[in-house]
Amino acid sequence: MKKRCFALVAVLLTAGMPAGSRALDRGPETIDLKERFQVEGNKKAVIFPHHLHQAGLACADCHQDPAGGGSLLVEFVNKSGVANDFHKKFCWPCHEEKKVTRGKSCSTCHK
Numbered sequence: 001m002k003k004r005c006f007a008l009v010a011v012l013l014t015a016g017m018p019a020g021s022r023a024l025d026r027g028p029e030t031i032d033l034k035e036r037f038q039v040e041g042n043k044k045a046v047i048f049p050h051h052l053h054q055a056g057l058a059c060a061d062c063h064q065d066p067a068g069g070g071s072l073l074v075e076f077v078n079k080s081g082v083a084n085d086f087h088k089k090f091c092w093p094c095h096e097e098k099k100v101t102r103g104k105s106c107s108t109c110h111k
C-alpha cells in the first residue's frame, strides 16, 4: 500500500513540474516525414535523423517548447513541389546558416 502511494505522489509531482526539470523525452531516433505529415508526391520519403540533429543543436532550434516535443517552430502548409515549406522554411535555411556539407543536395535527404 505504502509503495503505491509513493508511486502516485511521484506521478503527480512529475505532472506538475515545469518542462525543464522533467526527464527529457528525446522522441524517435528517426522520423519518416512523408508519412508523418502526409506528404504526397514521387520523391523518396525523407527519413529525418532526429537524434543526430539533437547533438549540436538546442531543442528550441526546432521546437516551441525549450524541452522539445510538441509543436515545431514552423507549420508546414505548402507540402508540394520544390518550393514546399519543409525546404523553404525549415530544413534549408538552417542548413545554409550552419553550412552543412551538401545540405541542399537532393540525395542528402531523399534517398
Ligand code: HEC
Pocket (backbone or CB within 6 Å): 033, 034, 035, 039, 040, 041, 042, 043, 044, 045, 046, 047, 079, 080, 081, 082, 084, 086, 087, 091, 092, 095, 103, 104, 105, 106, 107, 108, 109, 110
Ligand atoms: C535538407 C533536406 C532536403 C533536401 C536537401 C531536399 N529536400 Fe525535398 N523534401 C524534404 C522534406 C522534409 C520534404 C517533405 C517530406 C517528404 O516528402 O518526405 C521534401 C519534399 C519534397 C518534394 C514534395 C514532395 C514530393 O514527393 O513531391 C519535392 C518535389 C522535393 N522535396 C524535391 C526536392 C529536390 C528536387 C531536391 C534537391 C534540389 C530536394 N528536394 C532536396 C527535405 C529535403
Ligand code: HEC
Pocket (backbone or CB within 6 Å): 024, 025, 026, 027, 028, 031, 036, 048, 050, 053, 054, 057, 058, 059, 060, 061, 062, 063, 067, 068, 069, 070, 071, 072
Ligand atoms: C533540427 C530540428 C529538431 C531538433 C533540434 C529537435 N527536434 Fe524533436 N522533432 C523534430 C521534428 C521535425 C519532429 C517531428 C515533428 C512531429 O512529430 O510533430 C520532432 C519530434 C519530436 C518528438 C515527438 C513529438 C510528438 O509529439 O510525437 C519529441 C518528443 C521530440 N522531438 C523531442 C526533442 C527534444 C527533447 C529535442 C532536444 C534535445 C529535440 N526534439 C530537438 C525536429 C527537431
Ligand code: HEC
Pocket (backbone or CB within 6 Å): 033, 046, 047, 048, 049, 052, 053, 056, 057, 061, 062, 086, 090, 091, 092, 094, 095, 098, 100, 108, 109
Ligand atoms: C536548426 C538547424 C537544422 C534544421 C532545422 C535542420 N537541420 Fe539537418 N542538419 C543540421 C546540421 C547542423 C547538420 C550537420 C550535422 C552533423 O554533420 O553533425 C545537419 C545534417 C543533416 C543531414 C545529414 C546527416 C548525415 O548523416 O550526415 C540530413 C539528412 C539532414 N540534416 C536532414 C534534415 C531535414 C530533412 C531537415 C528538415 C526536416 C533538417 N535536416 C533540418 C541542422 C539542421
